[in-house]
Amino acid sequence: xxxxxxxxxxxxxxxxxxxxxxxxxxxxxxTRTAVSFELAARRCGADVISLSxxxxxxxxxxxxxxxxVTLDRLGADAIVLRHPAVGAATFAARHTGAAVVNAGDGCGxxxxxxxxxxYALSEASGGFDELTGRRVAIVGDVLHSRVARxxxxxxxxxGMEVALVAPRTLLPQDSGAWRLPILSTVDEALLWGASVLYxxxxxxxxxxxxxxxxxxxxxxxxxxxxxxxxxxxxVMHPGPVNRGVEISGEVVLDGSSLIPHxxxxxxxxxxxxxxxxxxxxxxxAA
Amino acid sequence: xxxxxxxxAELVIRQAYVIDPTKGLDRIADVRIREGRVAEIGDGxxxxxxxxxxxxxxxxxxxxxxxxWRTPGREDEESVESGSASAAAGGFTxxxxxxxxxxxxxxxxxxxxxxxxxxxxxxxxxxxxxxLHAGLNGERLTEMRLLKEAGAFCVSDDGLGTASAxxxxxxxxxxxxxxxxxxxxxxxxxxxxxxxxDGVHAALAGVPGSPASAEDAATATALVLAAETGAxxxxxxxxxxxxAALVGFFKGRADVSADTTPHHLTLTDGLVATLDGMYRVxxxxxxxxxxxxxxxxxxxxxxxxxxxxHAPHASEEKELPFEEAAPGFLGHxxxxxxxxxxxxxxxxLSLSRLVQAMSCSSGRWVxxxxxxxxxxxxxxxxxxxxxxxTVGRETLLSQSxxxxxxxxxxxxxxxxxIVGGHLVHDxxxxxxxxxx
Numbered sequence: 216x217x218x219x220x221x222x223x224x225x226x227x228x229x230x231x232x233x234x235x236x237x238x239x240x241x242x243x244x245x246t247r248t249a250v251s252f253e254l255a256a257r258r259c260g261a262d263v264i265s266l267s268x269x270x271x272x273x274x275x276x277x278x279x280x281x282x283x284v285t286l287d288r289l290g291a292d293a294i295v296l297r298h299p300a301v302g303a304a305t306f307a308a309r310h311t312g313a314a315v316v317n318a319g320d321g322c323g324x325x326x327x328x329x330x331x332x333x334y335a336l337s338e339a340s341g342g343f344d345e346l347t348g349r350r351v352a353i354v355g356d357v358l359h360s361r362v363a364r365x366x367x368x369x370x371x372x373x374g375m376e377v378a379l380v381a382p383r384t385l386l387p388q389d390s391g392a393w394r395l396p397i398l399s400t401v402d403e404a405l406l407w408g409a410s411v412l413y414x415x416x417x418x419x420x421x422x423x424x425x426x427x428x429x430x431x432x433x434x435x436x437x438x439x440x441x442x443x444x445x446x447x448x449x450v451m452h453p454g455p456v457n458r459g460v461e462i463s464g465e466v467v468l469d470g471s472s473l474i475p476h477x478x479x480x481x482x483x484x485x486x487x488x489x490x491x492x493x494x495x496x497x498x499x500a501a
Numbered sequence: 502x503x504x505x506x507x508x509x510a511e512l513v514i515r516q517a518y519v520i521d522p523t524k525g526l527d528r529i530a531d532v533r534i535r536e537g538r539v540a541e542i543g544d545g546x547x548x549x550x551x552x553x554x555x556x557x558x559x560x561x562x563x564x565x566x567x568x569x570w571r572t573p574g575r576e577d578e579e580s581v582e583s584g585s586a587s588a589a590a591g592g593f594t595x596x597x598x599x600x601x602x603x604x605x606x607x608x609x610x611x612x613x614x615x616x617x618x619x620x621x622x623x624x625x626x627x628x629x630x631x632x633l634h635a636g637l638n639g640e641r642l643t644e645m646r647l648l649k650e651a652g653a654f655c656v657s658d659d660g661l662g663t664a665s666a667x668x669x670x671x672x673x674x675x676x677x678x679x680x681x682x683x684x685x686x687x688x689x690x691x692x693x694x695x696x697x698x699d700g701v702h703a704a705l706a707g708v709p710g711s712p713a714s715a716e717d718a719a720t721a722t723a724l725v726l727a728a729e730t731g732a733x734x735x736x737x738x739x740x741x742x743x744x745a746a747l748v749g750f751f752k753g754r755a756d757v758s759a760d761t762t763p764h765h766l767t768l769t770d771g772l773v774a775t776l777d778g779m780y781r782v783x784x785x786x787x788x789x790x791x792x793x794x795x796x797x798x799x800x801x802x803x804x805x806x807x808x809x810x811h812a813p814h815a816s817e818e819k820e821l822p823f824e825e826a827a828p829g830f831l832g833h834x835x836x837x838x839x840x841x842x843x844x845x846x847x848x849x850l851s852l853s854r855l856v857q858a859m860s861c862s863s864g865r866w867v868x869x870x871x872x873x874x875x876x877x878x879x880x881x882x883x884x885x886x887x888x889x890x891t892v893g894r895e896t897l898l899s900q901s902x903x904x905x906x907x908x909x910x911x912x913x914x915x916x917x918x919i920v921g922g923h924l925v926h927d928x929x930x931x932x933x934x935x936x937x
Contacts, residue, residue: 280820300822301707302776321824322707323776364707387704388712 217334217343219487219496220480223258228486230260231495237261238291240282241318242268242298247454248318248327251481252295252489259486259495264291279303280310287311292493296320301361314492322359327488328453329365331480333373335473336411338480339449347374352404354380354437355415355461358387362453363415367393375411380404380437384426400436401443412439414452414461434460444471451477511535512922513548517559517883521873522857532559534879537922541875552929554883557916560856561871562594562625562880563837564863566684566760567659567737567808569829570596570627572618573611574603579813579900581615584833585623587811587899589926591833592882592915594625595863595870597684597808600632601660607632607643609651616652624925625918626880628654628867630684633672639664642672645679654867657684659737664690666722673732682733682866687719687744688784696824698785702773708823713741713791716784720744728755735866738810740765740784742794749803758866760808761795763836764905767843768792772905778819778826780905782812796849799858806862807855809836813901831904834897838911841886846912883917883929890914 222228237256241249249265256263264286271282279298286294293314296304301323308315319325337343351370357363357379370377378396379386380403390397398404404412417433427433439450440463450466451473458464466472490496514532519542521527531546532539570584579587588596598615600606606615612629619627631653635641637660645656656676662685663669669685676683692715697703699710720736724747727734736759739745748759764782769789772780780786787795798804809832818827837859844850860882864871870880890896892906918926 278817278820279822298822300824301709302778302824303822305776306778306822320707320822322709324707361707364705388699388710389701389704392701392704 216330216487216491217337217484219490220330220334220483223486224483228259228490228496231490232256232259232261232493235261235292235493235495236264236290237293237295237489238264238266238286239295240266240286240297242296243319245297245319247478247481248297251478252318252485254482255485255489258482259489261292261489279307283307283310287313293489316488316492319361321361323361323364325361325365325453327481327485328362329369330488331477331484332366332413332451332453333369334480334484335476336449336451339473339476343373348376349410350376350378350408351411351413352378352380352398352401352407352409353413353415354401354404354439356385356417357381357415358385359418360415366413367395378404378407378409382427382437401439405443405448410447411449411451412443414439414450416453416455417457417460430460438462439466441465441469444469447471449473454478511548511550513546513551514554514559514881514883515546515551517554517557519559519873520853520856521561521861522853523861523872524874526873527853532873532881534919534922537879539873539875539877539879542873556885556887558884558886559873560592560882560884561860561864561873562882562918562920563592563859564595564867564870565593565809565811565833565836566597566735566806566863566866567599568596568811568833569599569601569813571813572598572602572615577900578815581618581622581627583898583900584811584813585625585627586926587831587833587897589624589918589920590898590915591836592884592918593833594880594882594918594920595628595867596625597628597630597654597867599659600630600657601637605632605637606630606653607635607637609644609647612648612651612653625920626869630655630657630659632656633658633663633676633683634668637661639668642668642675645675645681649679649681653681655682655684657686659684659686662686662688662690662719666726669723670726670730673726673730673734677730677732682735684735684737685723686738687716687723687736689715689719692718696781696785696828697773698770698787700770700788702770706773706776708773708776711785713743713787716741717743717747720747724748724751724755724757727751727757731756735759737808738762738765738784739798739804740787740795741791742798745795745798745803749798749801752803758805759803760806760863761799761804762810763807763832763839764830765792765795766799766807767839768905773823776823778821778823779903779907781823781826781828782830782905783828796844800850800854806858806866807836807840808863809833812903813899814903815901816903819903829903831897831899831901834899835892835904835906835911837882837884837915838890838913839906841913842911879919879922881919882915883919884913885916886913888912888914
């Protein structure tokens with residue numbers, strides 16, 4: 216998948232989706248994911264239809280099942296689905312013959328984010344094989360993060376060691392589910408030997424109230440600042456960033472930040488995903 | 502009761518294997534039914550009308566203390582007619598209907614309306630549970646004495662629970678004065694913020710979880726109040742090992758009984774991984790260690806009986822992503838078969854304890870049925886323990902089809918259900934033919 220993404224990045228793939236219809240169904244706000252899927256589909260030559268909850272019959276109360284069946288009948292080859300309910304993509308896939316690409320389902324999964332993270336990190340590390348044995352700390356609201364649920368297995372698949380860094384209120388009740396070490400501050404993560412800090416977004420609605428006492432305390436213990444950097448530590452974030460909360464403003468554009476590379480990788484990786492999901496590409500380019 | 506026309510005044514069920522643990526009855530025998538009651542149990546009985554039940558088992562009819570027949574308000578999902586047909590198909594001869602309908606069963610006129618519908622439409626004995634508080638809002642107590650006069654059998658907060666311990670305590674005290682038992686749904690909504698058990702599968706799938714403490718803390722509160730108020734309290738759908746242990750602690754300290762469901766005894770939260778809204782239920786399916794704890798408690802009698810929490814839902818309420826799906830499963834038609842298949846054949850529960858937990862104990866709780874004894878009402882379930890069948894939409898008599906066992910192959914099936922001498926569910930003809 217990542218090799219194919221590299222071929223897309225080099226512009227070697229032509230228009231594998233010519234004549235195919237890709238439907239972007241985003242029933243939840245999205246900037247980078249929606250834009251990069253759209254760019255990916257267009258660069259691959261697909262016809263693109265965009266639906267959003269506001270502009271579609273979903274706003275009139277049409278159920279997800281009927282929306283999916285309608286798109287299927289209209290001839291969509293791929294449906295890229297972003298939905299606030301976990302399992303929405305799995306559910307949609309049961310009711311259509313089109314390829315369903317999960318662009319984020321509630322607190323469930325965000326698989327293309329994990330793939331583009333692997334792409335960006337392996338590019339920055341001198342290749343996929345260089346990732347083995349590196350230590351990555353995933354910092355922040357693991358409990359509500361679909362990104363965490365996708366990057367944890369993705370990082371582990373490369374042979375990286377993963378630790379979670381979060382207050383217990385932002386971890387699942389059974390935080391042993393992944394059998395990962397749980398650390399309690401970013402400083403502790405660096406002592407543990409993290410060479411990648413993967414910062415999760417603190418969602419607005421959870422910034423105050425019962426789960427964390429204050430943004431200031433969160434930023435102090437679970438945010439990354441300039442003094443955390445050095446020794447080649449890389450910082451990643453799926454976006455959008457709350458500057459001064461998870462990441463201080465100066466770190467976002469620091470040389471150790473992979474954030475711009477993550478965004479750039481999105482189009483290449485999603486091109487590869489669409490090509491593979493629709494059967495337009497069967498084999499990885501040599 | 503709406504019996505079938507032509508039900509004979511006398512019937513002899515011959516050569517069935519009869520089990521009634523309360524009477525120590527556990528052998529092949531003939532049972533004579535006359536004028537709605539068991540007249541005689543013996544050998545070599547003959548009658549004007551006989552049913553040859555050789556190879557079948559005869560149990561006291563099952564009694565389900567927890568069912569939602571969605572009447573009034575959602576008769577598209579279940580009606581008294583369809584709910585009672587579904588119950589009869591599962592061998593149930595008595596059912597308690599929960600009050601979280603639309604409107605809520607919180608006024609005498611709703612109770613009397615339901616009682617009339619039961620008289621007209623129900624194939625089985627059906628008991629009305631009225632609401633413990635008005636609108637099930639957890640604020641004002643219902644007029645329990647008037648509800649009782651109108652025909653309510655008990656009161657309950659099922660579906661939601663009671664948020665305030667103060668209201669719950671007053672509800673228990675008042676119910677005790679009114680002479681009504683209280684069925685409690687124990688759930689603390691400040692803890693129960695998710696839709697599945699907060700465990701490994703919730704964490705991995707990202708489905709919002711509710712911790713087991715949501716049930717355990719509410720159960721503990723209810724038990725403490727039951728002990729203090731002296732009310733007759735029944736804790737329904739116990740699903741965790743800790744809640745079962747708490748019930749055990751309070752046996753003898755309070756007038757308390759408890760049930761668990763066929764699904765909590767046979768299924769686990771591993772099904773969350775399917776992300777299929779079908780498997781959403783409240784209380785949620787639990788991990789194996791809780792299932793084991795609940796089975797153990799049922800075996801030991803700490804949990805007195807099984808109740809199904811039969812909860813029909815229209816397909817548009819179930820064919821949704823997990824978080825959006827309505828919680829609840831059908832229960833009547835698969836209860837005995839699922840438990841016999843998984844726990845009796847699978848090991849872990851004796852057949853006689855299962856019969857006790859589905860018939861005798863729950864029958865004693867409602868004060869009717871649950872026994873095969875001369876002079877008692879002829880409420881009976883005739884079961885073929887060897888029949889293998891696959892649960893399918895077409896096998897279900899319920900108006901809904903949200904069974905978590907759809908597609909599963911089960912062993913044992915109800916062949917006939919008799920209520921007050923009337924054959925209200927009858928597969929005997931297809932099975933062996935009734936000989937006049």
